[in-house]
Amino acid sequence: xxxxxxxxxxxxxxxxxxxxxxxxxxxxxxxxxxxxxxxxxxxxxxxxxxxxxxxxxxxxxxxxxxxxxxxxxxxxxxxxxxxxxxxxxxxxxxxxxxxxxxxxxxxxxxxxxxxxxxxxxxxxxxxxxxxxxxxxxxxxxxxxxxxxxxxxxxxxxxxxxxxxxxxxxxxxxxxxxxxxxxxxxxxxxxxxxxxxxxxxxxxxxxxxxxxxxxxxxxxxxxxxxxxxxxxxxxxxxxxxxxxxxxxxxxxxxxxxxxxxxxxxxxxxxxxxxxxxxxxxxxxxxxxxxxxxxxxxxxxxxxxxxxxxxxxxxxxxxxxxxxxxxxxxxxxxxxxxxxxxxxxxxxxxxxxxxxxxxxxxxxxxxxxxxxxxxxxxxxxxxxxxxxxxxxxxxxxxxxxxxxxxxxxxxxxxxxxxxxxxxxxxxxxxxxxxxxxxxxxxxxxxxxxxxxxxxxxxxxxxxxxxxxxxxxxxxxxxxxxxxxxxxxxxxxxxxxxxxxxxxxxxxxxxxxxxxxxxxxxxxxxxxxxxxxxxxxxxxxxxxxxxxxxxxxxxxxxxxxxxxxxxxxxxxxxxxxxxxxxxxxxxxxxxxxxxxx
Numbered sequence: 001x002x003x004x005x006x007x008x009x010x011x012x013x014x015x016x017x018x019x020x021x022x023x024x025x026x027x028x029x030x031x032x033x034x035x036x037x038x039x040x041x042x043x044x045x046x047x048x049x050x051x052x053x054x055x056x057x058x059x060x061x062x063x064x065x066x067x068x069x070x071x072x073x074x075x076x077x078x079x080x081x082x083x084x085x086x087x088x089x090x091x092x093x094x095x096x097x098x099x100x101x102x103x104x105x106x107x108x109x110x111x112x113x114x115x116x117x118x119x120x121x122x123x124x125x126x127x128x129x130x131x132x133x134x135x136x137x138x139x140x141x142x143x144x145x146x147x148x149x150x151x152x153x154x155x156x157x158x159x160x161x162x163x164x165x166x167x168x169x170x171x172x173x174x175x176x177x178x179x180x181x182x183x184x185x186x187x188x189x190x191x192x193x194x195x196x197x198x199x200x201x202x203x204x205x206x207x208x209x210x211x212x213x214x215x216x217x218x219x220x221x222x223x224x225x226x227x228x229x230x231x232x233x234x235x236x237x238x239x240x241x242x243x244x245x246x247x248x249x250x251x252x253x254x255x256x257x258x259x260x261x262x263x264x265x266x267x268x269x270x271x272x273x274x275x276x277x278x279x280x281x282x283x284x285x286x287x288x289x290x291x292x293x294x295x296x297x298x299x300x301x302x303x304x305x306x307x308x309x310x311x312x313x314x315x316x317x318x319x320x321x322x323x324x325x326x327x328x329x330x331x332x333x334x335x336x337x338x339x340x341x342x343x344x345x346x347x348x349x350x351x352x353x354x355x356x357x358x359x360x361x362x363x364x365x366x367x368x369x370x371x372x373x374x375x376x377x378x379x380x381x382x383x384x385x386x387x388x389x390x391x392x393x394x395x396x397x398x399x400x401x402x403x404x405x406x407x408x409x410x411x412x413x414x415x416x417x418x419x420x421x422x423x424x425x426x427x428x429x430x431x432x433x434x435x436x437x438x439x440x441x442x443x444x445x446x447x448x449x450x451x452x453x454x455x456x457x458x459x460x461x462x463x464x465x466x467x468x469x470x471x472x473x474x475x476x477x478x479x480x481x482x483x484x485x486x487x488x489x490x491x492x493x494x495x496x497x498x499x500x501x502x503x504x505x506x507x508x509x510x511x512x513x514x515x516x517x518x519x520x521x522x523x524x525x526x527x528x529x530x531x532x533x534x535x536x537x538x539x540x541x542x543x544x545x546x547x548x549x550x551x552x553x554x555x556x557x558x559x560x561x562x563x564x565x566x567x568x569x570x571x572x573x574x575x576x577x578x579x580x581x582x583x584x585x586x587x588x589x590x591x592x593x594x
Contacts, residue, residue: 001042002050002161003079007071007102008086009095010057011305011420013114017086017144018054019432038074046158053078056343061101061175066343066351072172075105079166082157083109089119089126089141090421092193096185097178099135104173108164110156111139117146118421123196131192145426204421211303217310224303225391228294229384232287237375239286244522247279251520265464268518269457276520277453277511284368284510285438291367292434295332300425300433304329309419318399319406324354328398331361333437335553339560353409355557356570357398359549362391364437365506369544372510376525377537386538390545397546397577452501452508456515459497468518475516489582490536490590491543499543505550535593539586546578 008014022041039054055074056067085102087095092113102109113119113126132139140156142149178185189195211217255275259267298304307329308322315321323345331338338358342351362370370390374383425433459475466472471480471493478500479493486496498512514520517527532540548554548571558567 002045002048002081002164003166004050004052004082004084004157004161005074005078005080006052006054006084006086008057009059009088009098012057012086012088012095013144014054014057014086016300016429017112017114017142018052019429019436020144020147021150022052023432045154045161048158048161050081050161058098060098060178062172065346070343075169076172077168079168080107081164081166082160083107084112084157085109085137086112086114086144089113089115090122090124092124092126093185093189093195096188097181099137100181100184101175103135103137104175105169107167107169108160109137110160111135111137112153113139113141114144116141116148117143118423123194125194127192131188134188134191145423145429207422208306211306212310217306221307221310222388222392224298226384226388228298229387229391231294232290233375233380233383233387236287236290236371237380239290240283240375243286244283247282248520248522251275251279265461268461268468269454272518273453273457273515274450276514276518276524277456278449279520280372280514280524281368281449281507281511284371285442287371288364288368289434289438291364292333292437293430296430296433296437297425299329300423300429302420302422305419314399315402318402319353319409319411320350320357320402324350324357324402327354327358328361328395331358331363333364335359335361335363335549336556339553339556342560347411349409350411352561352563352566353402353405353411355561355566356405356409356573357401359553359557359570359574360394360397360401360546362394362545363506365550366544369502369506369509370541372513372525373528373537373541376528377532377534390541393542393581394545397581401573401577449505449508449511452504453511453515456497456501456508456512460516460518485579488587489543489579490539490586491582492532492536495532495540499540499547502544503548503551505552506544509544535586535589538589539582542585543578543582546581547575549574 006014006018018039018041022043038056041052043050043052053074055071058065058068058071060068062068062072083102083105085099087099099111111132113128119126126141128139128141138156138160140149140153142153211220213220251271256271259270262270304326308326311325312322315325324342327338327341330341335358338361339355342354342358345351345354370387374386378386456475459478460473461468462474463472466476470476475497476493479496482496483493486492491499494513494516497516498509501512502509513528514524517524519527528537549557554567554571557570558564561567
């Protein structure tokens with residue numbers, strides 16, 4: 001089998017290119033001997049089975065940031081048949097230095113000049129034949145976004161792979177710096193690239209006057225997020241109701257009659273435990289899909305980079321920088337890749353401080369819990385504001401934590417951020433990206449939910465002599481034991497049990513509630529609405545937001561920090577902060593509504 005590595009600078013469209021050629025077949029896996037996860041996919045190219053590996057985006061070699069070191073270790077240890085380098089054609093003058101460094105490796109290389117559509121729009125012209133000859137590298141021009149140029153790409157890669165044999169770099173050379181390579185870059189630009197002396201004003205510049213305004217920029221950002229949440233609830237609620245109706249009808253019409261002859265305990269486990277628990281989680285898939293769909297538009301449009309730029313001045317006062325803000329935004333999908341993304345930071349102290357605050361990001365698993373409680377206890381016109389308030393609380397917890405501990409994790413690493421032009425993602429890319437994110441969510445959820453709801457069912461149904469979910473069950477006794485800790489913040493025994501399983505994975509929380517109450521989603525919402533008021537619900541959501549992250553996130557903190565004491569400290573801090581914040585909110589709200 002042939003092995004091909006995909007490399008390039010950030011914001012070159014490398015991920016879009018990788019996703020288009022691999023479709024939904026990409027997977028994430030650990031590489032032997034390397035404590036890093038890389039996206040891989042196996043495809044049939046011509047007559048050869050080819051494994052594609054998507055390496056982290058880098059700016060320079062030799063490596064200073066963790067991502068650059070990962071690339072170096074990979075190139076030193078993994079035999080390759082071909083190296084594909086993705087280049088942003090509109091910024092080719094800034095990326096030729098990396099190509100010249102990679103040429104020193106003497107590996108078979110195919111340069112993919114991406115964003116050919118934007119280059120044409122901006123008047124950037126590349127003499128591909130002359131540049132290819134000067135660099136000694138094969139070269140094709142494509143638009144990964146619109147699918148242009150792929151026939152030429154597949155033809156070229158087949159030709160290169162047919163003549164290649166896997167080889168490993170025999171010791172990395174002494175890489176020249178970009179400053180040392182500047183004369184060569186200038187010569188290549190003069191010979192092969194035509195760049196207008198001054199690009200004509202574009203829509204990007206006009207929009208930046210508004211979105212990057214020093215006073216209006218941040219209010220506009222939060223207003224856009226509010227509109228995003230409004231759209232999620234407006235479109236997602238009927239879809240969620242439809243999913244709930246389908247699951248309930250299937251249970252009553254087909255599943256219950258099919259299992260009616262089974263022993264009662266087993267029937268209860270399958271119907272009231274596994275089916276109701278998993279089914280309750282499944283009803284939120286439409287809303288989660290919409291969240292990823294809208295966030296893909298915001299992220300791929302180039303707006304998130306501008307949000308990071310806007311936040312850099314504020315973040316610097318807290319010992320962070322704009323990259324930390326980007327990682328927090330990435331944590332909205334999942335905390336784990338956001339934590340791994342801190343490898344782009346050279347300063348260890350900056351990495352540790354960022355890792356301390358990233359778990360406060362409102363991830364998609366927590367989002368599912370909040371959507372359930374908000375839909376159950378708040379009016380439709382209140383729902384977007386309640387969700388927005390939780391996102392603001394997420395930012396406040398992260399920023400407050402950073403401000404408190406910035407002295408302990410002081411750093412002086414400069415902040416460099418490349419701001420891409422605004423782009424409108426294609427529908428294909430939006431749905432593909434959303435589908436991959438949803439697959440990742442379901443994959444993580446499926447690893448825990450079934451086991452989690454079974455354990456919850458056991459806790460709420462044993463000993464057999466006790467009434468299900470009563471105070472005499474194992475769950476009831478455990479809830480009574482923990483009551484003194486959680487009663488001051490308005491969280492009852494049944495919710496406490498759900499929180500305990502939420503430490504393993506937040507995806508379990510709603511499913512656990514369905515098992516604890518012994519109800520499907522429609523009846524569960526009624527029971528919660530009768531037993532929990534809005535103050536208790538909001539306190540529960542705040543605690544879910546701030547207390548310890550899921551087990552996989554904790555494991556990632558341990559792996560990335562390589563420090564057990566730091567990992568324990570981050571857990572104790574998040575739990576303590578969650579309790580104090582919820583205590584202040586709950587007691588204050590109760591006093592105000594008396």
